[in-house]
Amino acid sequence: DAKTTQPNSMESNEEEPVHLPCNHSTISGTDYIHWYRQLPSQGPEYVIHGLTSNVNNRMASLAIAEDRKSSTLILHRATLRDAAVYYCILRGGADGLTFGKGTHLIIQP
């Protein structure tokens, strides 16, 4: 699977939108972009995934650049419960997810 680059940490205020960036310049045409998050002392939790078009679900939105070399996870209104490590993952096959170190999101009250 191709590699992704994310900032080590980001900080945001409660009830404000959060934009988490991810660069994946070596993405292939069949790679899906997945986002998972991991709350402290828990297993990872699926957030969203997409291929080319922007995607929305009840948790977040995923904005994918036209050239697919970057994407942004958008939390529309952050809460303290959104404090977690967010992983951007490219998946092109059935052999599992390749996790990097992710972005540690800190939410200030």
Add this chain to the structure above:
Amino acid sequence: NAGVTQTPKFQVLKTGQSMTLQCAQDMNHEYMSWYRQDPGMGLRLIHYSVGAGITDQGEVPNGYNVSRSTTEDFPLRLLSAAPSQTSVYFCASSYYGVSPYNEQFFGPGTRLTVL
């Protein structure tokens, strides 16, 4: 649904001991996998299975065995525990169907310490 369950939650072993980490899911998912997470790191894939009777190696398979005799269960066996296997182990499952890209559901993890 209980989702993905893992037992035990915590385990301490001595070097050279063997043990089995249990993983079960009640969602009728074909795909199951095992990951390990070392402190401050992302998860790394150990083994995975796309259905009963089918298993394959991931990124870090050495020292671990798996089998998949039923759809529900996917146990991970440590053959001879070593301190380097001290880690948190996560099991995951997903619906496979015609696409391998579906949402994966993770268990709560087993924290293993090898002395």
